[in-house]
Ligand SMILES: Nc1ncnc2c1ncn2[C@@H]1O[C@H](COP(=O)(O)OP(=O)(O)OP(=O)(O)O)[C@@H](O)[C@H]1O
């Protein structure tokens with residue numbers, strides 16, 4: 311059996327229970343050898359982030375510590391950002407594919423909000439040449455025919471695979487975890503912390519400590 315990796319890219323401003331649940335869900339479903347969490351460097355579709363790249367990477371490491379599967383924090387997008395290069399997932403997939411070789415099973419994970427916008431991603435149709443795309447449902451983001459751009463709906467539905475097929479092939483399939491329902495967002499957490507409200511139930515305790523120690527998200 312070849313090497314299996316799941317990639318979980320995100321801005322993580324800050325990382326929260328939804329991210330950990332998403333990574334854990336697919337790590338278990340796909341029985342991965344490694345979950346690789348990849349904080350964005352210069353996410354070109356977003357306004358400025360509040361925490362620095364280093365802080366976001368440190369929070370991610372704290373959030374995923376102690377999971378019952380192997381986790382690595384991959385800094386390649388932050389490093390490209392330091393060279394002024396925007397964060398394109400296709401670049402990341404090309405780099406991971408070059409590293410792991412043609413037979414590794416590589417799955418890129420995302421929530422339903424990003425699937426709805428997949429056709430805006432840089433070279434989005436080429437993503438399937440390097441990875442499987444595994445999506446988790448998310449409250450508030452409908453994935454029925456009306457919720458997806460037609461080109462994304464076609465690409466996604468024509469490639470549907472089973473977890474077993476995804477585990478044993480290198481790339482090109484899709485999967486939807488329909489039963490996933492975690493109603494947490496980083497936007498909601500930033501707003502709560504700015505108001506001075508508690509975000510205790512939304513963030514891993516070590517991340518909450520980090521946010522307090524570094525005085526983040528107060529303004
Ligand atoms: N509650 C959730 N359920 C499913 N997927 C999620 C959830 N939260 C985040 N994700 C997914 O995790 C990845 C990284 O998300 P990101 O860091 O942007 O968090 P976010 O909560 O969406 O942030 P923001 O509110 O700032 O947009 C994305 O693919 C996103 O769809």
Ligand SMILES: O=C(O)c1ccc[n+]([C@@H]2O[C@H](COP(=O)([O-])O)[C@@H](O)[C@H]2O)c1
Pocket residue numbers: 318319320321322348350353355356397398399400424430431432
């Ligand atoms: O490649 C792109 O053009 C692209 C456009 C938007 C988002 N992404 C990736 O999608 C992941 C989630 O992004 P976000 O903004 O929800 O944190 C993260 O890894 C981003 O780099 C990628």
